Amino acid sequence: MSLKICLAKKVLIFYSVLAPFIMIGSLYNLIDGLILQKSPTYRIGLFSLFGFVIMPFLLIVTYIKNKCVISGDGVQIGKMMYPFSDYDFSIREKELAFKDRPLTSLFKKRYDELVIKRISNNEIILEKDLDVFERDIENIKNALSINKNRWN
Template structure:
């Protein structure tokens, strides 16, 4: 079994929508504003001229950094491999007060963390906020072996 998911799926969806607008506007500004001089160039900067290159590169690097692959014997996050025999996996649930909630999920009460601890020493080697949908959290729970996932 090989299960792949991005641990920052909501962020990627949100920024890909914004990135489409920024990319179109930066291409327009570069071609018609700077090269052809048909419209005024309001601002010359990285996102106004080369946003169609910079923003997709940022999206791809965010995806690669948060890519999680669950195999039959290990979990790969980014370039690091965590074996089931050496690490314990936790999905922790916590609640935030209204003033501490992020702007884009202000009405959401429950937040989740994905925590990986060493088996012998209980040192936390990885902790990440799960910025994914609730359905994806259930898929992660089903993809990990039953004895290796713990809840808090």
Template sequence: MNLKIGLAKKVLLFYSVIAPFIMFGSLYNLVEGVILHNTPSYRIGLFSLFGFIIMPLLLIVTYIKNKCIISREGVQIGKILYPFSDYHFSIRQKELPFKDRPLTSLWKKKYDELVITKINTGETVLEKDLDVFQKDIENIKKALVSNTPQSR
């Protein structure tokens, strides 16, 4: 079973909803405020002037860095492949206080994270927050179980 999934799906969805407003506002501020001097430019900063470039770039980079492919060989996150023969994969739940919760799901108390440990040493290599929906977490669990060498 091959599974391709973005580990930051909720974050990408949240920011893709507000990105058009930031992009339009920054482009308007740059053209009308700075270039044409028709309206006052209240804030001159990275997002107020170049948000129409930076915001889509941040969305693309977030997608690329959090793209996960679970295949027969192992789990690939971004460009790094973690083979099943060398690493152990588990999904752990953690409880976060309100001040540490992400904007995408403030009212949720328990959060899932993907934990990758090296089999030889038991060292934790990666702890990756799963900002995905519950159905996606179930799909990840199924893919991890069906692709491990013990289940083949």
């Protein structure tokens, strides 16, 4: 069994909704401001000119950096592989103040994060915020518990 999930799913959805508007506005600024020279130069900046390139690039990089694959051998986040034989995995719940909450879920008080510890010395290797839906958190918990029982 293998579970593939993006740990920043809510962020990707949020910015995917905004991306078309940013890209269209960026193309408009490039054509109207720089090529046709109809708008003032103070509106011309890197993001306003090349948002149609930068925004999709940021979405792709966000997906690649937060891609998580839970397989029978271990958990792979991005390019790093954490085998079940060497690392312990848990999902910890934390409570955040309103000013510290992410933009994608402002009214939610409790947030989950994936904690990876090295078994040999109990050192915390990674604390990764789970910006996913509740159903995805349950799927991650189930996949981790099934594979943890296999290795114990």
